[in-house]
Amino acid sequence: MRRKFAISVLLITLILTLPSFSFSSSSNVAKLTFNPIPLTLTSGGNFTINLTVLDVTNLNCWQTTIKFDGKILNCINVSLPQDNIFSGHSTIFPTPKIDNNIGQVSIFCALDEAIGVNGSGTLCTVQFKALKEGVSTIKYINVGKMWIDGTYLQDPNGQTIPFETKIGVIQITGQGFIENTFTITYGSETLQVKTLSNSTITNLTYNQTLKAITYDATGPDNTKGACIITIPQKIMNTTLIALSDNTPLKTFITELNTLPENGTHNFLYYSYTHTTHKIKIYQTIAGDITGDKKIDIKDVAIASRSFGTTPESPNYRQTADINDDGKVDIKDISYISKNFGKYLQQ
Numbered sequence: 001m002r003r004k005f006a007i008s009v010l011l012i013t014l015i016l017t018l019p020s021f022s023f024s025s026s027s028n029v030a031k032l033t034f035n036p037i038p039l040t041l042t043s044g045g046n047f048t049i050n051l052t053v054l055d056v057t058n059l060n061c062w063q064t065t066i067k068f069d070g071k072i073l074n075c076i077n078v079s080l081p082q083d084n085i086f087s088g089h090s091t092i093f094p095t096p097k098i099d100n101n102i103g104q105v106s107i108f109c110a111l112d113e114a115i116g117v118n119g120s121g122t123l124c125t126v127q128f129k130a131l132k133e134g135v136s137t138i139k140y141i142n143v144g145k146m147w148i149d150g151t152y153l154q155d156p157n158g159q160t161i162p163f164e165t166k167i168g169v170i171q172i173t174g175q176g177f178i179e180n181t182f183t184i185t186y187g188s189e190t191l192q193v194k195t196l197s198n199s200t201i202t203n204l205t206y207n208q209t210l211k212a213i214t215y216d217a218t219g220p221d222n223t224k225g226a227c228i229i230t231i232p233q234k235i236m237n238t239t240l241i242a243l244s245d246n247t248p249l250k251t252f253i254t255e256l257n258t259l260p261e262n263g264t265h266n267f268l269y270y271s272y273t274h275t276t277h278k279i280k281i282y283q284t285i286a287g288d289i290t291g292d293k294k295i296d297i298k299d300v301a302i303a304s305r306s307f308g309t310t311p312e313s314p315n316y317r318q319t320a321d322i323n324d325d326g327k328v329d330i331k332d333i334s335y336i337s338k339n340f341g342k343y344l345q346q
């Protein structure tokens, strides 16, 4: 009797434990991703990316808005490939709304009958033109929002289907770019920093105390050098500044969405003139454009001097264009003023 009781308890325990094991894995949640990603291309060319859904159940209708950097990429077309997830069924596919000024495309597609499809597949194919060197993330935005620029999945009963999303990174290189991988030490960990550059890169080191990367970049005198550097977020994050021979080149600020990242790595693009030797990248405070990790009258003065300029103007300073919108205006000055007096606590 006692033995029977013990077995029943064991069985009940098993029954109670087993389902919690299978529920704890979230592999059944649908996922929106991009294919292929990451992607590295040369500027000037066209390329396509598929918007992809994984592990979806009972999909009847989808809508998405994707965001990218319209200064680096332009969307030129959206199409439904033959083998898209709704293939074999009749669909409703209105003309997508492409806005390259804000770097956004909204796309909608629905089955023409009240049924749903299961599994993984392509939602649609988006064609882009790579305008110039740099890095652009590609993201699903307004996730779960059933409004006009939202991203959602729906079943035939009009119920939303939960899903996760992934961020894609697109790196646009120029002529002669070569990839290099450097191993650095962070605490007891060994991590990698990658560079894609037309310069010869040597002596790359990471200083954990200063949270700084330095390296030497060389190339033919007075030619343009440029680099896309991939940095693990755990070694430096939030606001970064890149300098060449101690002259600030560019700032990258998470808060202003000017630091391209995919959740694990930051991707910085900057350019300089060869003759440059020491490139330095370190963490600073948002609004610091001189690189001294504080915001004072010097930052305001530099920004004021380049007020009203665009990249074509001689006085334009990329670092003063805090929000990276191609002009130094009141938005940049007021951002610096708003943060006046702040400094990086180390």
Ligand SMILES: [Ca+2]
Pocket: 320, 321, 322, 323, 324, 325, 326, 327, 328, 329, 331, 332
């Ligand atoms: Ca600006």
